Amino acid sequence: xxxxxxxxxxxxxxxxxxxxxxxxxxxxxxxxxxxxxxxxxxxxxxxxxxxxxxxxxxxxxxxxxxxxxxxxxxxxxxxxxxxxxxxxxxxxxxxxxxxxxxxxxxx
Amino acid sequence: xxxxxxxxxxxxxxxxxxxxxxxxxxxxxxxxxxxxxxxxxxxxxxxxxxxxxxxxxxxxxxxxxxxxxxxxxxxxxxxxxxxxxxxxxxxxxxxxxxxxxxxxxxxxxxxxxxxxxxxxxxxxxxxxxxxxxxxxxxxxxxxxxxxxxxxxxxxxxxxxxxxxxxxxxxxxxxxxxxxxxxxxxxxxxxxxxxxxxxxxxxxxxxxxxxxxxxxxxxxxxxxxxxxxxxxxxxxxxxxxxxxxxxxxxxxxxxxxxxxxxxxxxxxxxxxxxxxxxxxxxxxxxxxxxxxxxxxxxxx
Numbered sequence: 001x002x003x004x005x006x007x008x009x010x011x012x013x014x015x016x017x018x019x020x021x022x023x024x025x026x027x028x029x030x031x032x033x034x035x036x037x038x039x040x041x042x043x044x045x046x047x048x049x050x051x052x053x054x055x056x057x058x059x060x061x062x063x064x065x066x067x068x069x070x071x072x073x074x075x076x077x078x079x080x081x082x083x084x085x086x087x088x089x090x091x092x093x094x095x096x097x098x099x100x101x102x103x104x105x106x107x
Numbered sequence: 108x109x110x111x112x113x114x115x116x117x118x119x120x121x122x123x124x125x126x127x128x129x130x131x132x133x134x135x136x137x138x139x140x141x142x143x144x145x146x147x148x149x150x151x152x153x154x155x156x157x158x159x160x161x162x163x164x165x166x167x168x169x170x171x172x173x174x175x176x177x178x179x180x181x182x183x184x185x186x187x188x189x190x191x192x193x194x195x196x197x198x199x200x201x202x203x204x205x206x207x208x209x210x211x212x213x214x215x216x217x218x219x220x221x222x223x224x225x226x227x228x229x230x231x232x233x234x235x236x237x238x239x240x241x242x243x244x245x246x247x248x249x250x251x252x253x254x255x256x257x258x259x260x261x262x263x264x265x266x267x268x269x270x271x272x273x274x275x276x277x278x279x280x281x282x283x284x285x286x287x288x289x290x291x292x293x294x295x296x297x298x299x300x301x302x303x304x305x306x307x308x309x310x311x312x313x314x315x316x317x318x319x320x321x322x323x324x325x326x327x328x329x330x331x332x333x334x335x336x337x338x339x340x341x342x343x344x345x346x347x348x349x350x351x352x353x354x355x356x357x358x359x360x361x362x363x364x365x366x367x368x369x370x371x372x373x374x375x376x377x378x379x380x381x382x383x384x385x386x387x388x389x390x391x392x393x394x395x396x397x398x399x400x401x402x403x404x405x406x
Contacts, residue, residue, distance in 0.1 A: 040225065042229065060230055063226050063229060063230050064230050064243055064244060064245050065245075066226060067223065067226050067227065067230065067231075067243055067245075067261075068243065068245050068247055068249060068263065070219070070223060071243075071249040071251050071261070071263070072247065072249055082220075082223070082251045082252065082253055082254075082291075083251060083252045083254060083282070083285040083286075083290055083291050083294075083321070083325075084249070084250070084251040084252075085249075085250040085251060085278050085281055085282060085341075085342075085345060086250075086322075086342050086345040086346055086365060086368075093346075093362030094346065094347045094362070096362050096366065097343050097346040097347045097362055097365055097366070098343075098347050100343055100366065100369060101340060101343035101344065101347065104336065104339060104340055104343065104369075104373065105340065
């Protein structure tokens with residue numbers, strides 16, 4: 001996935017395999033992984049002659065943003081899917097906390 | 108008639124106690140015991156409400172709810188009188204709705220987690236400084252746990268730069284408690300009930316109370332391993348690190364809850380006597396067994 005994001009253009013399985021140079025992967029392994037990611041909707045592919053060319057369906061930042069929205073409980077569904085440490089508060093409320101923090105640090 | 112009246116009274120007592128529990132403060136001194144009591148109240152309320160309706164419907168046969176239902180199914184005979192048939196339908200409908208809501212909520216939660224895990228496997232990275240924790244490259248402050256058989260603790264890049272080493276250790280100890288005690292399972296039925304009854308203030312407050320108690324239980328767990336003051340400063344830093352503008356009025360109780368947790372950590376009051384804590388847990392256990400027993404009461 002990182003290779004595809006770095007490249008910025010559609011790649012074939014063979015090219016992906018070549019770019020992951022630090023690991024000696026069999027072409028079929030690469031193809032299996034790409035195929036699985038495509039089925040899950042993370043990649044799109046187009047025919048190019050006899051091979052498929054793969055491209056990320058969304059950017060890395062888009063997925064990070066999706067994770068963070070859930071992490072900060074801002075999707076609005078208040079689900080119990082995650083347990084969070086604490087949440088940021090807004091404007092005047094934050095001032096109360098900032099004051100308490102200063103007091104605690106001075107002790 | 109005794110069973111129906113007793114069950115109806117029990118349901119009323121549970122609802123009334125839940126309403127009281129949302130505003131009392133002694134629960135903060137023994138969060139774990141209070142959570143047990145909340146669970147007992149919720150479960151008993153459901154069983155007693157359903158039981159009261161069914162007990163009234165099946166009362167003429169004098170067999171109790173459980174054996175009355177068995178009789179109904181095996182002999183396929185409906186109770187006489189429109190009122191009793193109505194009560195039977197209402198009782199069975201309520202039971203179905205309550206169970207379906209929990210099942211649907213569980214399915215949705217599992218699906219959301221599966222997607223979240225998948226995304227994490229694509230974009231999160233390991234950080235040598237914090238082994239066993241997944242790091243997401245984002246400047247916002249976030250620290251959370253994706254619960255499951257293999258729970259995963261996740262923090263953001265923003266958290267790494269926001270907190271000192273000790274504070275980070277405190278946050279991780281807190282998240283570890285969530286993961287180990289499966290607090291998500293405690294919250295699930297309350298979240299589910301809130302989802303079907305979004306307009307009910309008691310249900311909303313109940314969910315918020317339990318959510319806060321769960322955080323306090325995790326804080327208590329963390330303070331055994333790290334200095335409580337570090338956990339308190341981490342909480343405050345998190346609260347003030349508003350990387351995003353908060354959505355309209357979604358987090359009204361935010362600061363109040365954070366301050367409640369901070370005050371508990373910095374100035375811990377006298378712990379609740381063990382005797383009382385055990386008393387609460389025993390009361391919760393007694394409450395939980397009362398409704399099923401009444402389901403067997405023949406009259």
